[in-house]
Amino acid sequence: MNKPKSKGAAPNIARPRLGESVLVRAPFFAKPTVSLVIGLYDEDTNDIAVQAFPVGRDSLQIPAIPFFEAEPDASVRSAAWPA
Numbered sequence: 001m002n003k004p005k006s007k008g009a010a011p012n013i014a015r016p017r018l019g020e021s022v023l024v025r026a027p028f029f030a031k032p033t034v035s036l037v038i039g040l041y042d043e044d045t046n047d048i049a050v051q052a053f054p055v056g057r058d059s060l061q062i063p064a065i066p067f068f069e070a071e072p073d074a075s076v077r078s079a080a081w082p083a
Contacts, residue, residue, distance in 0.1 A: 013069045015040060016048060021083040024052050024065060025076070032071075034083060039063070048080060 016022060016037045024035040029052070038061070039049030047064040054060065068081045 013046060013067070015043075015046075016067060016080075016082065022048075022050060022067070022080045023071070023083050024050055024062065024080045025071075026052075026062065026065065026078045028060075029054050035062070035080065050080060 018037055018040065020037045022035050022037060023032045025032045033052050033054045035050035035052040037048050038051050041047055041049075041064075045064075046067045048067045049061065049063050050065060052060045052062060065078050065080050066076075068076075068079050071081045072079045
């Protein structure tokens with residue numbers, strides 16, 4: 001899997017495991033939706049790849065979305081955090 005462009009030094013947080021459930025907020029979803037982690041990158045980024053399962057729509061892969069230890073504030077438009 002190709003690594004996304006580096007966004008600077010990533011904070012040191014616990015990384016999710018492959019297959020772990022996470023919640024995802026993104027501009028193309030009306031509200032946070034359940035996703036599965038399908039890809040991890042090098043430790044220089046907190047981006048993960050997920051397979052999202054929005055209600056009423058086909059599933060969708062997101063190749064790089066920032067992972068947070070807890071739900072970030074509403075100003076962060078795209079984020080993933082533990083379910």
